[in-house]
Amino acid sequence: MATNKQWNAPASDPHPQVPRKKRRIFMWVFLAIQVIFLIWVLTGASSGTGTPDDCGTLSRETCNDAETVGTAFGVGIIIALWATTDVILGITYAVYHVARRR
Numbered sequence: 023m024a025t026n027k028q029w030n031a032p033a034s035d036p037h038p039q040v041p042r043k044k045r046r047i048f049m050w051v052f053l054a055i056q057v058i059f060l061i062w063v064l065t066g067a068s069s070g071t072g073t074p075d076d077c078g079t080l081s082r083e084t085c086n087d088a089e090t091v092g093t094a095f096g097v098g099i100i101i102a103l104w105a106t107t108d109v110i111l112g113i114t115y116a117v118y119h120v121a122r123r124r
Contacts, residue, residue, distance in 0.1 A: 048115055055111070059104040066097050 070093025077085035 048118070052111055052115075055107065059100070059107070063097055063100050063104070066100055067093065069093065070096075 070089055077088075080088070
């Protein structure tokens, strides 16, 4: 006996779910931190320029040199903090990304 069964495709969903757009919160936080550090470096570098009025017994040239060295150390510390922060954020993102894939 032969039966004539036809295969019927499953009924399509009248309201298909639209995939949610990924929110890139981490990217925006990361970029905001980069902007903050950039402003901090620029502000720190520009703060070293001025007139050496409070140098006491130092000559004007020595005072300018000391001010320049202090500014360089300050900007160097800010850049070191910036790099450390970026490494920590990168590791945090990697751990978050790996944990989310499971």
